[in-house]
Amino acid sequence: MEGKNCFRGRWSHTPFYSGGNVVLLKVESGDVSNVFSVTSCENTMNLVNSNDGTVLCSFAAPGDDDVVLNVDAIFCEGSEASLAQTSAFVPRGSYVAFSTRSLQIYVVKIEFSGDKYTARQVHNWMPSQQAVSLLRFSDNGLFLVTCSTDGSVKAWNVFHHHLTHNLKTTPGVITALAFSDDLSLMAIGNFEGWVTVVKFLTKEIAHSARLHTSAVEAIRISGDVLSTIGRDRKITVGTGPEYSSRKNTVIKEFVSTATFEFADTLIIGSTDGVVAAYKVSTTEEVRLIARSTRPKGAKVDDVDEEFAIRSLCTKPRTAVDAGLLRIEEDTQTMQILVATAAFHLVWMEKSEKTFNQRSCIVGFLDQVLDIQLLKPDETNQLERLVVTNSKEVIKFRGEGALSIGTLQGHDDVILSCAVSGNCIATGSKDKSVKLWDASTLQCLSSGRSHDGDVTGVSFNKKVSDSYHILISVGADANLRLWDVCSALKNSSTDMEAKSAVNDAHSGAVHCCDVSPNDQYIATGGKDKCVNVWTTQGKKLYKEASMKGHRRGVSCVAFSPADRVLASCSNDGSVRLWSLVSFSCVKALQADRVGVLQCAFFNNGTQLVTGNIEGVLRFWALSASEAVFTLETHTDRVWGLRVAENGEQLRIISGGADGTIVVTEDFTAEEAQRMQEERHATVLNEQALGNAIRKGEYAAAFELALTLNHPRHLRQVLLKWIAFDDANCSETLETSLLPKLSADFMKRLLLFMREWLTNARYASIATLVLGSFLRTFTFSDVIEMKDTFRPLAESFMSYSLRHATRMQSTLLRTYYLDFILRAGGATMLEGGPVKRPREEEA
Known part of the structure; x- marks a missing residue:
């Protein structure tokens, strides 16, 4: 095709x-x-x-x-x-x-x-x-x-x-534990602020006291020095017998986690995303070494915010016979791996008196609601924006989970995103639309004209200095047109909609798109309709309303080449609409599972769709059939984008399972492989015929296995057995079977099973099976768990049936031989045999 x-x-x-x-x-x-x-x-x-x-x-x-x-x-x-x-x-x-x-x-x-x-x-x-x-x-x-x-x-x-x-220590959830360097002492801290020191070798409790009013987050014990930090923001350093001489210091950070990773160095993570390092010793006051800046939007008094630090780590632990091999402290090049409540793993590096972010990898995306691709550069890496079920949009570059920035500024979950050149637009549940700079990721302008969630945004395609618009739709059933040029030129960060259509649909509007020539705007909604709009002087006018879907429309997309609009719905269908007659020209449906996303590719001749079961289908529009299906996700496909660069085609999909999958086209590679395979098959068939004619049956046997067809191998064995069955068995046992690879051995055994099911070829299979059992020992056969063991039962049943049939045939020949011998030569004559009474008469 x-x-x-x-x-x-x-x-x-x-x-x-x-x-x-x-x-x-x-x-x-x-x-x-x-x-x-x-x-x-x-x-x-x-x-x-x-x-x-x-x-x-x-x-x-x-x-x-x-x-x-x-x-x-x-x-x-x-x-x-x-x-x-x-x-x-x-x-x-x-x-x-x-x-x-x-x-x-x-x-x-x-x-x-x-x-x-x-x-x-x-x-x-x-x-x-x-x-x-x-x-x-x-x-x-x-x-x-x-x-x-x-x-x-x-x-x-x-x-x-x-x-x-x-x-058994003080009752309560244990939150911190540490060993002394010589393993003689173990210190334990719990959620109530109690700290217990245990002699590890003798299993005796040496000391127990409530040093904090809330959970103990980190402990360090070394000889007669005990240092602790709790969520009450207090650092305690105890020395002397039973650590009775204590020095308490209250710090600035609201502690969410802490660790004594370096000698006399305490690293703290706070509820507002701040990381700080303190020098803690018995000879001087607690001193701040470095502190990171608070992330934008972080709140001190809310520990459930995405910026809260959940875990800190600086180095791997290495154990030797004498105990822990501790890395020497180097506060000049301190690096910390920070795990946040937003499931990000951030490498932070000390620079003078602060910590700077070196890199960030995203460990969990929750639900991927939308994906947008930025303009490709000379490296052809997939630079993409990912909208998750959060208040931020994450920017990625290349393969993997490495993030290179985030868009932060919305007050609620972001639902949609669009890209046009160096401009990004986002729509959120906070009812606002924001414009961002794609390079700096800074907010340029913000507008609030919707009365409900902003479910979709889309830029026009033919952008100029005087004409650059943004279309937004929302759950309030409204359609808005924004003048991007005016918004970017205006010194104020607030923008207003230039045109508005209230009740664009009779219900929530789910999606929107702008045609390649900017002539039409399409919207789809809960009312099962696809509406087409035109713009004149930055005003919106309704051109047509197309009906045909039986459930809400989830996505609309214009073809890049033809005057065709595609829409997909929760009724499981994809409809193609003519922009000339505004009627449905084709309907595609593989099942009743709702289709959530669609996108054109290959110059508008093909379509890819994603449904609520996580399945991607690739359609050939001329034949109206799905040519390929991939189960890429385990849940709904919310985001779907196509990246075409010459002959290279990549499909980027994101779903409710929190996974982003990049699918690539390898049609040309597969066609080349099949062509080479057909060429090799022709050459092998010619070589096989030559080997049979020359009587080189061992070489013909290997060639027939390479061709992977039971008919070729059966023909070789038939001619070989007819020529010299003893030589066939001996060669199989001594030179051919022992050197077969696991794949070829499995292939041969499958052929034997197929032959055993046919009485005409059962004798061939019996000869090969006998050679196999004489070649390999019982232990060798047992080890073939992936080749022989799955087929052993079928071999036994079919061989028994074949042996029973042969035994029955042999008994019949015995009976026939007895009758012929008892009857004498007269039974072989053409006339009837006369009875004795007839001879006497």
Whole structure:
């Protein structure tokens, strides 16, 4: 079929972080060591490249309803060989432990083999009947400490899997835990502000006191010095016997998380998105080292805002025999991985007295409501704007989850987005329309003319210095036209609609689009109608109202080449409308599932649609049929855009599953492959015929397997058996079968199963099967779990049927032979055999 009809997924941006703490892990990759992030998303633990958001490997807990609560990771250098047979032995490797809502603990090992990373389960157990609020590896990597919501603390020998400590501390949810450098002491802090110090070796409680009025976020203990930080914004440094000599300092930040990552350095994350580092020591007052600026729009008193810091991490933990191998403090080049409540992983770098954002990867997009592509540059990277179920629009560049900026300024969820040159427009639930600069991502102008959610925005296509308009539609059933030129020239940031149509539809308007020549504007709404409008002097006039859909219209799109308009609806149909007669010229429907998005490509000759089940369909309009179908998402497709650059075609889709998928066309590549395959087939068939004529049956056998058709191989075996069946069996057993690859062996066994079902060819299959069983031992056959074992039952049943039939035929021949021998020569004559009485007469 002409056109583009082969598509495949190129890459995708899938969720990999949905909350909880984030840790760094060192992983050996051959002779090289790399540092990656360990995150959790729903029931899955992920190993993530912190630079671009690529998920390297994952491990999912059984049960889709389960949720990962806490993670910790450590790289173990490995114990000495003398400890190999003792309970103190720690094998070398990278290990991750995580707890789940189903009260399970999993310990997995991250390994690198070939060219990929894998996560292999080491242990799994249920530590208690209460949820695990915190878990942490000991500094030597031998123990895993689990803390429950009832205040109980248990330590487990990770690699020999037995309980070593079972402690009961002050009742309450445990929120912080730390070891001293020599592992002699363990400090525990809970949600009520209590701090308990335990002698880890003797399992005795050395000290317990309420140092804070709210949750303890971080602890550091070293000999007779105990430092803590709580959500009450108080830093406490205790020294001396029972840490009775205390120094308290109240800081500025509203603490949401904290960590003592460097020696005497405390890093704090606040509820308003600020990251700060303090110098905490016994010899001087608490001193601020650096503090980041508060993000725009962040609020101090609202911990549920998207800017709140949820986790902080600066370096991976490495364990050796003597304990934790601590990295020397370097406050000049301090780098911090920050996890926010918006599910962003941000690398922040210290610069003099502040922290600056170095990079940001987006771990979770919630629902992708819209996608827009910016003008491509010479690198042909997909620079895109992604509208999620939030108050911001995220800008991405290239493959992966690396964000290069955000649009921030709306007061409610943004629903739609449009791009025209260097200008961006957004519509939101806050009933406003905003214009942005695509380079600086700064808001240029804002207008409020709708009485409901702004559901769709679209620019005109033929932009000039004097004519640049924006169309917006909303849930208030209204249509608005905005003069972008005037708005950008006006010094005021407020803009007003130049033309307005109230009640453009009898119900909410869902979508809008402007034709390539700017002649028409199309809108679709809940009233099942597609309305076409014209503009004269920046005024809107209704041209036609087209009916035919049985449910609300979800998307409209103009063809780039013809005077055709496409609309899709929740009734599962896609209709093509003539802009000459304003009538439906074609209806496309594959099922009754609602279609949410559509877009033209290949010069308007083809169409791609996305439905509520996450399926993309590619249509050939001339034939009115779907030429390809891809299940790219697990939920509704809300965003769909086409990127064409010469012969390169890419489809970008985003859905309610929070995933962005880029699909590429490989029709030309597939056509070339099929042509080369047909050419190779012709050459192999010629070589096969020559080999049979020359009597080179072994070579013909291999060529027939390469052709992957049972008829060719059957012809070779028939001629070979007729020529010399003993040589055929011997050659199969000694030279052919032992060197077959797994794919060719599976292919041969499938052919044998097919032959066994036909009495005419069962003898061929029996000979080959006998050679197979004489070639491979019983243990070899058992190891062929992907080739022989799935077919063993069919071989047995068909072979038994064939043997029964042969036995029955053999018995009949015996009976016939007996009759012929008993009857004598007269039975072979042409006349009837006379009875004895007739002879006497």
